[in-house]
Amino acid sequence: MAMVSLSGAFRKRVLMVYLTAGDPYVDSWVIETLSEHGVDIFEFGIPTARPKYDGLTIKASYRRAIESGVTLEKSFQFIEGFRLRHKVVLTYFEYARSIGLERLMSYALNAGAEGVLLPDLLIDYSEDADVYVRLCKQYGFEPIFFITSSFPYKLISEVARLNPAFIYMGLMASTGTLLPITISRNISIIKSLINNTPLLTGFAISEPKQVLECIRAGADGVVIGSAIIRLISGGGEKQHIKEELRNYISSIKEALEAPV
Amino acid sequence: MAMVSLSGAFRKRVLMVYLTAGDPYVDSWVIETLSEHGVDIFEFGIPTARPKYDGLTIKASYRRAIESGVTLEKSFQFIEGFRLRHKVVLTYFEYARSIGLERLMSYALNAGAEGVLLPDLLIDYSEDADVYVRLCKQYGFEPIFFITSSFPYKLISEVARLNPAFIYMGLMASTGTLLPITISRNISIIKSLINNTPLLTGFAISEPKQVLECIRAGADGVVIGSAIIRLISGGGEKQHIKEELRNYISSIKEALEAPV
Amino acid sequence: MNILPSHWYNIVPDLPKPLPPPRDPEDDYIFSRIELLPKLFPSELLDQEFTAERYIQIPGEVLDAYRRIGRPTPLVRAVNLERLLNTPARIYFKREDLSPTGSHKINTALAQAYYAKKEGVQMLTTETSAGQWGSALACACAMFDIRCLVFMTRSSYIRKPYRRILMKLYGADVVPSPSDRTEIGRRLLMENQEHPGSLGIAISEAVETCMKDGSAKYAVGSVMNFVLLHQTVIGLETMRQLEEIGEIPDVMIGCVGGGSNFSGFIFPFIGNRLKDGDFKNTEFIAVESKASPKMTEGSYIYEHGDTAGYLPMLKMYTVGRSYVPPPIHAAGLRYHAAAPILSLLIKEGLVKAVAYTQEEVLEAARVFARVEGIVPAPETAHAVKQAIVEAEHCRRRNLKKTIILCFSGHGLLDLSVFEEYGTY
């Protein structure tokens, strides 16, 4: 179903949604609803017992997936099961290395993903960044890099020059956990370092006004994870949740597409 | 016998010797010997029980005089007994006030003295300085002022303007007590404040090289007290002491008259 | 030249590698330390903790306070020490001991009190053992007119009356920990009325206070990025002072407890090396106590910033937060880990670490006091020791090096240490 390359999605502002592959709450109707209402990229997390940068919501989601028997293979089957505009796979390099990076890449390819995001790659395994870039090329993926506001300016410029599909900037210390950080300042500093490389911003974004703040500061899109997971795991009628999802996504899209 | 006024003595460098009136050691032959060998001015101390600025030697001399029964009247009789080039009377204002300053002045006049020196006048009784100056005029004395290196510059200049016979500068903290004070510096500072007023320097001068130092620094003469008293009270044959006195005074006079 | 800088310097954007973010323990699915942070710290401080900005403006009120406590502090040449050691090296020391409470701690205490006050926080709370940090905070809170509650380990409360009195004099509420102010305190007191306390317990009490009282926040004396940031005022001043006298440092030395004074001292220099290639030949030496040898013998791993485990995990050189150092008196160096940024620089080989025993450093302090007149704090004595070692090396090799040392504090309130060790 991917008509354009992953980076091609950035001809307009992008909404990426994070979901854990195999979380029992992630029913197919959830994904369909999200897709129908305009989610541009789906980021599927491969469950792991060591979710380094995740807050309580995503950690719980990982645990639900693992406790319901999701294995590596099953999670890729899960991902494969959906035909979506854009899919990317997220997992920690620490885990990827333990199962084999090539294996992960080939699984991702087979599952129809267009990219693999390894948030701890540049932080804890920077010496392996080359391998990642090489394998991306080999598997036909555009690389994707995860950075934070605590990254060296030089490194940020460097990875931008590697022509990634996008750079994913974690705004907070962990997913879903809002801290009183002036994100607009951090985004515009990062943006100034990466020229036209698409910039997705995420971590603890849940409200349209945050989306606006990101966009105004120079982000090319946002990532929402915990907010959606909280919504779908909060209990309630399927119809009701669907309705909520739709309203929610619309409000986010509206903010996203606002003129700046 | 005074052919010239007291201040007139300062046409050459002056040696003044201090002796306590009535000290049993101050025999007439002592005074004669000193006079013969060139002492210009005799300064006679009136014994008191409170010798404020005196060291052990002169204090002992005072005590000897008192213990041998010398009274105020007797000490003036003693002074009167010698016909000398120049005689001045020394006593503390504290004492003079108790016996009456006028009485002291008339005693001094009667005893043939040409001046009265009150070392504590400007220090402890500066408010009475006017009275002193007035009485001096009345009794035909040229005033004499005692100062130290710790006197205000202004006051020194002021008293110099009162045309005293001379200014007596105490070089040390008390008579006969040598302290490591740079007298040449102090003398030249004082001298620079008093223009041509004659300056006698004393306290703990015993050696010719000190005399030289004083003269070179601008003093017009020196006062020797304790050194002479030590010499005459040290025991020994009269002849021997006479010899010693002569030699001593000669050495001092030699230093005093050295070209500077 | 204006020696006092207008901005603090954030080295994070110039590090050779990304600074690993704080993390929650992976196996705790219920309690997030990261979520707790906004309850503990004023917003602007957390913002500084994660800022991408290189230079952060020092608020005018903080600059004023810096001036009033004696900033800029002098950079002084230790001529007599050089002479004693007969060394061709030149030794300078940056006098952070001149602050009212006797150490560099005030540099961050003032900033923390300012931001707290600005955000309407009513009270700052913290833990202290030896009392350097507690008294700096008490002083800062007094100056910004904000309440201060210090949990002081009961053993220090009893054994270090001077620091306690000093804090009280500044108007701080100083309580021996465990105390009856908190649940955990009351629980421990029930078990033992004379409980000697520990830093871990004191932190727990401070944190509990913030969790219960929304108007209270927690103040921290080292380790966190924003603390190191505030301390860069030391290094920025030093750099200007060196420029003025035309010196380029060959060796820069500081002692490390959590790493704040040393980091604040060297970051501007290391930063210039990393961004512009300056100070290429400068050696940066961190000195720790053999009693808590995290940098020389510890591991570079994720570990809680506090002994109690209430704070997020940080990637640091650590001997483990439950490590109990032998009783040494340089209380400020007993800390189990080195600040994340500093740890990264050590890992990357930009900073060298050395360790000394208490005896060695107290002897160095004695020597310094005799020739220079100033008694170093036992912590500072570690840096002094290393400066002496360097200077002696210079003597043997006839090297004219310029050695700069961060003189983090004076030892006037720690004098008993010298007696206990018989150092005189």
Added chain:
Amino acid sequence: MNILPSHWYNIVPDLPKPLPPPRDPEDDYIFSRIELLPKLFPSELLDQEFTAERYIQIPGEVLDAYRRIGRPTPLVRAVNLERLLNTPARIYFKREDLSPTGSHKINTALAQAYYAKKEGVQMLTTETSAGQWGSALACACAMFDIRCLVFMTRSSYIRKPYRRILMKLYGADVVPSPSDRTEIGRRLLMENQEHPGSLGIAISEAVETCMKDGSAKYAVGSVMNFVLLHQTVIGLETMRQLEEIGEIPDVMIGCVGGGSNFSGFIFPFIGNRLKDGDFKNTEFIAVESKASPKMTEGSYIYEHGDTAGYLPMLKMYTVGRSYVPPPIHAAGLRYHAAAPILSLLIKEGLVKAVAYTQEEVLEAARVFARVEGIVPAPETAHAVKQAIVEAEHCRRRNLKKTIILCFSGHGLLDLSVFEEYGTY
């Protein structure tokens, strides 16, 4: 402008009246204290005591030492105190607390150690009770590499361990007095092994030491002209600092023990008034303790400079050298008399004297510490109290006076006082 002066200022030539010379007791025909002086003091100091010179060059080595201990010291505006008192007055304080031993005493200690060293003196000896003077001298002796023997009253030796350790750290030989080092000490110890000692006894021991050991000299912390002379470095710096900021003092305040800090602070100003008519409207206020009210209640008479009576008599305001003040903690203000020069200025109406109780001044110290961050020494607290009184007066009358106070020392080693008085 160079703030540190090149010369000390001797006010004696500018006094309104002659300074009465030291005297021996009239009824002692055997022992002359004046004759003893050269045995006790280095020659150059005695020369300074009696010099007619107005400006005395500070030797280069002493200037260097001054720089190394932190001179010039800052003159700081107490903005927070002004704000607290809501006064239109401007209050400045001259920070003599910043020296390594925490007070102005080092200004003369360095000079005395320098001259002693220069004359080949092997050892300086002195007495101390609270220890401010002893530690300043110990520090100075260490810096000039000369031995130092301090007789410390046994009661303080036991009750003030910090000061004792500090002195020892500087390499001083500190012995509890009465000691077995002297005959008088041995005699008293025979009577009572635990003899608490007194300043008088300690002085006797120090003096005995000099009389027996020709290579030892005695050092003195206040009262003598040369001590006041050395302290004028305070006032000379202050004058230049005030010039720089364009301020003319309306009120200058200092505390008086023997009078050295206050005199050193004001003499240059009073001197200018006396010689040139400047500072005509400046008030000079000396603050003493009600516990030893020599200036406000004493007599202006000849009295020994020391309690033991080994030193010559000086004309001073005194409560009598055998007066035993009630135990107050501003030990430095227990002295029975005010220096001769200062006494003369009080007598002549140029300096006004006031007295406060310990409670009043400690409360003032507390207030100051809270707002300005710096804990005044209990002695200094007297000056602080008066500054507050003046500032409050200015508030009531809406007077924009410039108040300058000599902040003679910090109280970090006297903190127990505040607890004893319950001041917080």
